Amino acid sequence: GEDVEQSLFLSVREGDSSVINCTYTDSSSTYLYWYKQEPGAGLQLLTYIFSNMDMKQDQRLTVLLNKKDKHLSLRIADTQTGDSAIYFCAEILKGSQGNLIFGKGTKLSVKP
């Protein structure tokens, strides 16, 4: 199958770290992505990781990839209220001609 699964909700306190998890099913995925959607806006590409990498860090964001378990996570350090949004995990399948498979999104709520 081509399902990308995420938990639907996550609530954290401001200043804490947030970890959003995702599992995917296709081991041939070449790139994996994290998108952020703020209320009333489109999806914004946050970061991506190539399948031959284990980790990628970009300022407050850390992406971890466990290919054996087909598990992707996004860690947001020092979470701020502005990080409140829906976060989508997505994979691109080898040979899929650019068609991204999206998860249903995790709604992150940051409490002050």
Next chain:
Amino acid sequence: DAGVIQSPRHEVTEMGQEVTLRCKPISGHDYLFWYRQTMMRGLELLIYFNNNVPIDDSGMPEDRFSAKMPNASFSTLKIQPSEPRDSAVYFCASSGFNYGYTFGSGTRLTVV
């Protein structure tokens, strides 16, 4: 670069009317995607194009939906006749290198 431009931002129409949504992709991107987002069903891929050619339209819900891409800088999604269950936010996205999508801000369609 102005990003992916969609118009209109909001559309309210009566059931039975024709609706046309418009999209201008990022110059140089050779993939264009149309998505629909609702609370109930999440993000659904409707159709995508590669080099102006429709590749997969299996997500188009019914014959009432049609999409065209007459050139590399313009695409339309048409619904005729529209129904209340078509109410959703419709996103256009384009992609190029490494397949990272850039989304437009969306068109919020309300059919009454």
